[in-house]
Amino acid sequence: MSNYPAILYVEDDARSARIMKMLLTGTMNLQHVNIFEESSDFIERVEALSPQPDVIFLDIHVKPYDGFEMLQMLRAHPNYRNVPVVALTASVMNEEVEQLRVAGFDSCFAKPLDIDQFPDRLQRVLNGEVMWYILS
Amino acid sequence: MDNHTMTVSAVSPEMDTVDELKLKIEQLQKENAGLRQDLADANIEIEAVVDEFQRTQVEIEQAKKDVERAKEQAERANNVKSAFLASMSHELRTPLNSIINFSKFVAQGVMGPVNDEQREALGEVIDSGKHLLSLINDVLDMSKIEAGALRLFMEDNVNVTTLLESALSTAKSLVADKPVDVTLEIEKTLPLIRADRQRLLQVMLNILSNACKFTEKGSIRIKAHNNDDTVVLSVTDSGPGIAKEDQAAVFEPFKQTDTGLRQGGGTGLGMPISRKLAEAHGGTLWLESQKGEGATFFVAIPVTKPATSPSA
Numbered sequence: 001m002s003n004y005p006a007i008l009y010v011e012d013d014a015r016s017a018r019i020m021k022m023l024l025t026g027t028m029n030l031q032h033v034n035i036f037e038e039s040s041d042f043i044e045r046v047e048a049l050s051p052q053p054d055v056i057f058l059d060i061h062v063k064p065y066d067g068f069e070m071l072q073m074l075r076a077h078p079n080y081r082n083v084p085v086v087a088l089t090a091s092v093m094n095e096e097v098e099q100l101r102v103a104g105f106d107s108c109f110a111k112p113l114d115i116d117q118f119p120d121r122l123q124r125v126l127n128g129e130v131m132w133y134i135l136s
Numbered sequence: 137m138d139n140h141t142m143t144v145s146a147v148s149p150e151m152d153t154v155d156e157l158k159l160k161i162e163q164l165q166k167e168n169a170g171l172r173q174d175l176a177d178a179n180i181e182i183e184a185v186v187d188e189f190q191r192t193q194v195e196i197e198q199a200k201k202d203v204e205r206a207k208e209q210a211e212r213a214n215n216v217k218s219a220f221l222a223s224m225s226h227e228l229r230t231p232l233n234s235i236i237n238f239s240k241f242v243a244q245g246v247m248g249p250v251n252d253e254q255r256e257a258l259g260e261v262i263d264s265g266k267h268l269l270s271l272i273n274d275v276l277d278m279s280k281i282e283a284g285a286l287r288l289f290m291e292d293n294v295n296v297t298t299l300l301e302s303a304l305s306t307a308k309s310l311v312a313d314k315p316v317d318v319t320l321e322i323e324k325t326l327p328l329i330r331a332d333r334q335r336l337l338q339v340m341l342n343i344l345s346n347a348c349k350f351t352e353k354g355s356i357r358i359k360a361h362n363n364d365d366t367v368v369l370s371v372t373d374s375g376p377g378i379a380k381e382d383q384a385a386v387f388e389p390f391k392q393t394d395t396g397l398r399q400g401g402g403t404g405l406g407m408p409i410s411r412k413l414a415e416a417h418g419g420t421l422w423l424e425s426q427k428g429e430g431a432t433f434f435v436a437i438p439v440t441k442p443a444t445s446p447s448a
């Protein structure tokens with residue numbers, strides 16, 4: 001991993017995608033940011049990324065594959081088995097968060113995204129910490 | 137057949153005896169017939185009882201099925217309510233993401249220079265957005281509780297110390313601009329407890345956010361100790377306190393005391409929700425206060441031992 005972690009974000013809501021882009025490439029000045037606006041050919045497109053992602057953020061309500069399905073594909077792939085995968089979702093009621101936990105997400109960040117806390121939290125996820133910021 | 141003692145006469149004993157015997161036999165036969173009738177009657181009665189019993193059993197089975205069906209219906213209704221509330225939450229949070237964060241970017245000057253007046257106005261948008269978010273969370277939680285759709289995700293071995301340390305750091309940031317000292321005091325032998333981590337944190341943050349909101353100077357002391365297999369968490373503030381006659385209203389939905397109303401910004405849902413959450417843990421939440429003397433909120437959660445059988 002260089003000074004600039006490579007980040008992949010899958011998000012079909014254009015506004016949410018734009019916010020993340022402004023945060024990552026603007027405020028945080030990161031160099032390797034990729035955003036998929038839908039999830040067709042998901043694994044093939046992840047494989048084609050260069051550099052390969054150090055962390056992956058997934059929205060849950062995405063088509064054709066939703067966040068849970070994308071997570072499964074990643075976990076089934078030898079290269080991505082251990083890459084931290086964070087759910088970034090507006091569905092943060094208890095049951096839904098429990099489902100994320102059980103499915104094997106490493107962390108969950110709630111929407112509205114706390115962009116002030118985000119840089120610190122990203123660093124912690126990259127350090128292997130598990131975080132469930134669902135109250136914010 | 138109680139009268140079977142035979143009287144033997146001294147005069148012509150044979151005839152008498154024969155006649156008497158005949159009589160006796162006839163009598164016995166009659167009695168026998170009567171008994172048979174009784175037996176037959178009894179049999180009929182027993183059959184009727186058995187019949188009745190079987191009918192009752194069928195009725196009980198039917199009632200059981202009815203209860204089962206009603207339960208399923210209620211569960212389905214609750215699932216529908218839960219799904220509705222979950223999708224409401226999602227639909228409301230998504231636009232708030234845009235409202236709060238685009239305002240923040242503009243205020244930060246990312247999209248060109250902004251003057252102080254504009255920055256201040258954007259600050260109002262951001263604060264209102266955050267307020268709307270907490271309102272949405274509270275209203276949805278309250279609806280869930282009232283719909284009977286609240287579910288806890290209980291975990292064994294929840295560490296109260298870790299939980300309170302994270303609550304402490306939030307509280308400190310809430311009073312950063314006031315001369316208020318926040319402290320945490322935890323008994324060394326505090327056991328791990330069985331709880332819904334997220335919900336218990338929510339309860340403590342609700343109590344602490346009130347303490348931080350109402351305390352202008354002095355201290356907020358967070359404490360935890362074990363008392364008879366019950367972990368008691370408390371928050372004591374040096375704020376305005378709550379008059380005896382206002383204390384019940386603190387736990388009623390949408391009610392705020394004059395202090396709360398003057399302060400503004402609240403929903404009056406924090407404490408009712410928190411009390412319900414504590415009760416859902418098998419615990420209690422109460423307050424002790426006198427007007428002008430600060431307030432202490434207590435949360436008592438039973439230390440339920442982790443179940444040994446996997447069924448629980």
Ligand SMILES: Nc1ncnc2c1ncn2[C@@H]1O[C@H](COP(=O)(O)OP(=O)(O)O)[C@@H](O)[C@H]1O
Nearest residue numbers: 346347350386392393396402403404405406407
């Ligand atoms: N620590 C406290 N000191 C004084 N008053 C309090 C305190 N905590 C709660 N209250 C009173 O109880 C009311 C209800 O609290 P809560 O349910 O959290 O609603 P909110 O904080 O949204 O007003 C508050 O409005 C306030 O009047």
Ligand SMILES: [Mg+2]
Nearest residue numbers: 342346402406
């Ligand atoms: Mg409150």
